[in-house]
Amino acid sequence: MKFICTKNEFSEAIGNVSKAVSSKSPIPALEGIKLSLKGNILELTGYDLELGIKTQLNVKAERDGEYVVNARLLSEITRKMPSDEICIDINEKMNVNITCGYTEYNISALAADEYPELPAFDREKSVSVSQNILKNMINQTIYAVSSNDNKPILTGELFDIDESGSFSMVALDGFRLAVRNEKINCTEKYSLVVPSKALAETARLLKDDDSRCEFYTNGKHIIFDISGYLVFSRLLDGEFHNYKASIPTDFNTEIIIKTKELMEALDRCTLLISEKNKSPIRCEFADGQLSISCQTPVGKISDEMSVDINGNPVTIGFNNRFAIEALKAADTDKVRLQMNGSNRPIKILPMMGDSFTYLLMPVTLRS
C-alpha cells in the first residue's frame, strides 16, 4: 500500500483509534492499528477484542493494501514529522517506509490476517440521540460505575429504553447509584449494559453540539456511529440490578444547597482523611444551617453553611469521596437533597425536574 496524507488529519485519526489499542499484549497485532487502503479511502482500526474504534480518511492513494503497524510508534512518528505531507509506503516484505521532507523512517509492519475481525452488524434499526445529550448522559453517570470486578455487570452502565422514548442511563456500585433520563425519539425497547471503557471513549469522541449520533446493537455488541467514527463494544452479560426499586419516592427532609460551597467544604474534610485514616463526614441539617464535621487521628475540622431546610432536622454520615463525585457530576449551581433520617439513602436531584437522580448510602456515625 502507498498513500500520501496530511500530518494533522492522520495524527488525529491515529490518536482516536489508538484508544482501542492494547498498550501491552502478548499478541503483537493487538498493539497495532490496521491500515486498509482501497481507492482513496484509508480505513484505520484499533481493537483490543473488547472495544474497537474505526475511522476513514481521504488520502492521495497510489497502491491498495492492508497491514498492521504498531500504534505507539506510528503515532509518535507522525506527530514528530517536520512538515505537513506524509508519505507511507508498505511493501510485501512488511517494510514500512514513512517519509516527510528529508526525514525517512523504516520500521516493520505485520500482516493484516493476524488482526482480529470486528463483530459483524446488521445496521437497520438504530437509536438516534444528539451528541451533546449523549455526552452529558455519560459524563453525569459514569462516576458511579463499579471499578470492582467482583460483579462484572456493574462495571458497565444500563441503557434502559422503552417504547415511549424514555431513555435512562444507569450506573451503580452498591454504595451509590446514578440515573440520567432523557426523552428520545424511539419506539422500541432496549435493555443493554455497555462497559464503562466504551462509554468513556464514546464521550470523548462526541461533540458538544446537537449533531446526531446513532447506536446499533446485535444483542451481543453495540456500535456508536459518531460523525466519522465507529465505536464497537461487546455488551456485558447478565441481569442488571433492579434500580427503580432502590430509589425512594418519598422523603422527610428536603434541603436546597449550593453545590460548589458544599463540595469545597467536603474537599476540606478530605485533607484529614486517607486510606489509613478513614472517617465519615458528619452532617447536621437543622435551623437553616448545615454543620459539617470530621475527625481522624490527623485532626478535626468543623464547618458551617446556610441551607434551605424543609421537614425534619437530620444528622447523617457519608463517604467524602462518593459525595464529592456525585456533586461534581451534578454540574448545577444548586442541588436538592432528599432524606429519610440517618439510616436511609440520600437522594440528590437537580433544582427542577429529575434529569438526574443520584443516591448515596449513608455511613453509620459513632456516638
Place this chain on the structure above:
Amino acid sequence: MKFICTKNEFSEAIGNVSKAVSSKSPIPALEGIKLSLKGNILELTGYDLELGIKTQLNVKAERDGEYVVNARLLSEITRKMPSDEICIDINEKMNVNITCGYTEYNISALAADEYPELPAFDREKSVSVSQNILKNMINQTIYAVSSNDNKPILTGELFDIDESGSFSMVALDGFRLAVRNEKINCTEKYSLVVPSKALAETARLLKDDDSRCEFYTNGKHIIFDISGYLVFSRLLDGEFHNYKASIPTDFNTEIIIKTKELMEALDRCTLLISEKNKSPIRCEFADGQLSISCQTPVGKISDEMSVDINGNPVTIGFNNRFAIEALKAADTDKVRLQMNGSNRPIKILPMMGDSFTYLLMPVTLRS
C-alpha cells in the same frame, strides 16, 4: 502563638519554604515548617539538614511563640481555606487551631526545640549578582550535573570565581561538561561546590529581572539571599575535576547549525531508542550538509539538513539524550559545533563569544 495573615501571602511562603522540607522522614519535625512569631514578624523555616529555606511575613500578631507544624497539612489547609483572612492559634498543649470564616481545623504541632538549628553565618563578605543572570547561569548548566552518587562532588556545581571578577559555573558528569561564564564585581577568589538541589530551588526563587541577590559562605555552607528568601545549603567536600584542562582550545571542523532544527531531528531519532534498544546517533558533516541516522531493532531513520561547515568533513556518533539536553540548555537560535575528528569531544558554543561552553563525549560508531 497567635496571628492573623492573608491566605495568598501565607500560602506562597509555605509553598516556597516547603521545598526544603523532607516529604518523608523518621524525624517528624523534619516533615514540618518551623513558625516563629516575634512581634509582627512571622518567620517560616524549612530544613532537611542539607537544604534550608527561610522567609518572613508581616502578620497581625497577638501572642509570640515558636512551633513546628506538618508542612503538607499546613500547605493544603491554607490553600483550601474559603476566604482571605486566616487566623492561626497554637497553644502550649500543641493544639493548632486554624480558622477562616466558618471553617475551623484542629491539628497538632511539635515543639520547636525538636527542630534542627540552621548553620550560623558571618554575613560580612558577600558576592552580588543580578537575579536574572544567576538564574540563567544555573539553568544553562544544571542539566550536566551528575545524578550518580558514585562521585558525590559531581552532584553539585563548581562556583569558580577569581579576583578579576570572572565567575564560572561548572557542571560535569564524565560524559559531558557545561561551563557558563559571567563578569561580576568581585575582588576575592572563591571555589565552592554547591549541591544541584540547592541550585534548582535557588533558580526557582530568582526573579527574571536585574534586582540583586547576594550569596555568603562560611566555607562549609552557602546562603543565597534572594529578595526576602534565604536559601541555606551545605557545600560539597572534595576536589572538583580540573575542568579547564578538558576543554579543547583548537578544532579542525567548525559547524554552524540551527539549534531547534537539530533538536527536532534528534528527537525523531529518540523514538527508536530505548533502555533496551540503545544506539548512538550517527552524524556526517560534509558538503554543507548534515546527514543524521540511527538504527535500532525497532527500525531506522535518516534525516538531512543544511549546515555551514568550515574545515574537514567529520563523521561522529553521540548519545541522543545528552545532545538534546545540551542544545535545550543553549537556548540560542544557532550554535557553533567545534570538532577534532570522530574520537574527540564536540564543543558547543553560542554564535558569538563564550558565555557557555558545552562538551559532549563522542560515542564510537560501529562499521
